[in-house]
Amino acid sequence: MGSKRQDGASGFTLLEVMIALSILALVLTAVLRLHGQSLSLLERSSNEILAPSLAGEALSQVIRELPEPRSLRGSFESFPGFTWEAEVSRVEGLAGEGENSRLFRVHVRLLKNGVKHFSLETFHGGLP
Known part of the structure; x- marks a missing residue:
């Protein structure tokens, strides 16, 4: 590269410049x-970390x-788009009968922009 021309001026030929620009464009x-891709992965992973925490907060409520x-x-005031x-x-037959049962099945679904994103289910209660 940088070969001398006949008139004594040095520089790059048009072909050398085009090859360098092609390599630069590929890189x-x-x-x-x-x-x-890294931004997309970062958003997805942060949502995967956030979802259980938000579902747990809803479960507590x-x-x-x-x-x-x-x-x-x-909904969550701090996280718009998440509901x-x-x-x-009531769970019948395990911890009491009918209205006296104090065992509950609690199922929480976390939605992001109206689409199911995460689900959490637990049982809660005590003896009568």
């Missing part, structure tokens, strides 16, 4: 693609409302 394309079996809904739905039902 930049690969770097930008990796950067986009639902458990404070026991002993009324029902369906509940809510939750919960269903509470």
Whole structure:
């Protein structure tokens, strides 16, 4: 590269510049693609870490409302786009019968933009 011309001026030929720009374009394309993939992976992994915590927060809120079996809904002020739905039902035959039963099945679904993202189910209660 940098060969001398007949008139004594030194520099790069057009072919050398085009090859260098092609190599630069390939490298930049690969770097930008990796950067986009890493951002996508970062968002997905942060959502996977956040989901159990938010579902646990919703579960705590639902458990404070026991002993009324029902369906509940809510959202998170700090995390727009995330909402939750919960269903509470009595478990018959294990810890008492009928209205005296104090064992509840609590199922919490975490939704992100209206699509199910995470689910958590537990039993809560005590002896009568």
